[in-house]
Amino acid sequence: MRPALTFTRNILAFFGFASIAAGVFASVFFLGGWYSVASTAWEPEIVRETLIFTRENSVRRHAVDFPPAEFDNAAGLRAGARAYLDRGCVNCHGAPGAEWARFSEGLRPDPPDLKEVAKERSPAEIFWVVKNGINMTGMPSFGDAPDPELWSIAALVKKLPDLSDEDFKSLAPPPPAAPNP
Numbered sequence: 298m299r300p301a302l303t304f305t306r307n308i309l310a311f312f313g314f315a316s317i318a319a320g321v322f323a324s325v326f327f328l329g330g331w332y333s334v335a336s337t338a339w340e341p342e343i344v345r346e347t348l349i350f351t352r353e354n355s356v357r358r359h360a361v362d363f364p365p366a367e368f369d370n371a372a373g374l375r376a377g378a379r380a381y382l383d384r385g386c387v388n389c390h391g392a393p394g395a396e397w398a399r400f401s402e403g404l405r406p407d408p409p410d411l412k413e414v415a416k417e418r419s420p421a422e423i424f425w426v427v428k429n430g431i432n433m434t435g436m437p438s439f440g441d442a443p444d445p446e447l448w449s450i451a452a453l454v455k456k457l458p459d460l461s462d463e464d465f466k467s468l469a470p471p472p473p474a475a476p477n478p
Contacts, residue, residue, distance in 0.1 A: 336405035348406075358417075360425035365445070368420060369452040375439060377453030378469030380446050384439060394462030404435040412457045423451040 326332055349439060367373055388398035391409040401408050415423070427447050430438035439447060453468070460468075 345406075346385070348433075356422050356425060356431075359429075360421040360426055361418065362421050364420040364424070364451070368448060369456065373452050374456060375447045375468050376446065377449035377451070378465065380442075381453055382448050382469050384442070389435060391456070393460045395465070397457040401435070406434055406458065408435060411454050415454050415457050416458065418453050418454075420448075420455055423454050424448055427451060427454075435440055 361380050366381075369392075381392065386392075387395050388403065389401040390411045391397040392410075408472045418426075424447055426436065427450050428438065429444075430440075439450075
């Protein structure tokens with residue numbers, strides 16, 4: 298047998314064995330419970346980057362709906378601001394002039410600051426995330442809400458980077474206080 302062919306066969310055998318060994322090791326490590334899923338545990342960079350990459354590509358692939366024609370009109374933005382407050386979005390994501398709720402500090406991954414994320418996402422992607430949520434994060438699905446309400450939230454989120462505290466408060470004034478009996 299020629300030496301080059303033997304060398305190639307040995308290299309292929311080595312990589313085949315290494316691949317099988319890596320698969321067995323990964324199976325034992327992850328399926329055996331050695332990998333900690335605690336939100337306080339250090340997360341290897343490759344795991345974090347892989348999850349982010351997977352999440353972003355999944356949302357991009359599944360976000361196929363088109364916004365309605367009246368997507369970002371004034372009435373829709375007011376409805377979106379009210380729904381954003383009523384559904385508790387402000388608790389995890391904050392809003393201009395509104396603080397994040399303390400419990401959101403313990404969520405992993407951290408809820409994104411929507412004033413930053415909105416610039417990078419299409420209306421369809423925001424709508425899809427609001428409607429479907431994101432598995433293994435604190436983002437719930439609001440799929441039980443009517444689509445027009447979810448589109449109004451998406452419109453508001455797209456406008457968040459440009460809204461001042463006063464603008465947001467004018468869109469969603471606090472509800473009137475309940476009368477004291």
